Amino acid sequence: FKPNSEIVGADQTFWPQQWTWENFTSIQDDLDFFRLFANSVGLSVTITVIAVYTSLIAGFVFGKYEFRARGPIFALILSTMMIPWAVVIIPRYTMFADAGLRDSYASIIVPAMISAFGVFMMRQSMDAIPNEIIEAARIDGASELYIxxxxxxxxxxxxxxxLAIFQFLWVWEDYLWPYLMLTSESKQVLAVGLTTFQGRYTTNYGGLFAATAISVVPVLVVYLVFQKRFVAGAASAA
Structure with missing residues (x-):
């Protein structure tokens, strides 16, 4: 709520000496904020839904089915969590660029469709589901998809x-991968768009702080809505 003159001034105060809404009203004109916001929400929700669904399926398979090499395959999935991001970013970028997926949302969605952490978390949570319930459903003729x-x-x-909170937060805050893959301004996400406030010689701190404050709102809403289930879910997978 401070004008830029106060933000960069030598004499700093906690409360604004001159309150202003201009930082919030100007971000749409300067940044096309709502388009970037909608892009981030759409990508975050889409990836979260897909990743949670695939993780739940994999967790169900590893937790409730007996098959050969179940342990080694699960260990292989967990081992991917130990590979540093910096090791895979160049080959991943090359692979998607060669496939012609650069500047498309597919390049953002496809790598995040399966989460090793999600598979592990769902596999652990399956221990809380009694096998007797599943066996009773099978005896009654229920299909595996129905179960x-x-x-x-x-x-x-x-x-x-x-898992949905974790996944949504990771996608919402992701900067480097969308920055590398999305070249069109109309497709860009909010995390990357916020950097446009920083110019070569000056930075619009007021607009940057206002846009950042609004960008935190979806994360807070998601957490507040699912807070109780988040605590219970994290504890059940511990």
């Missing part, structure tokens, strides 16, 4: 909520 969608998924709501 998954009508029994396992509803009983995993807490774990789903916890």
């Amino acid at each position: 998954f969608h009508r029994i396992v998924a509803p009983l995993s709501v807490n774990a789903i909520s916890a």
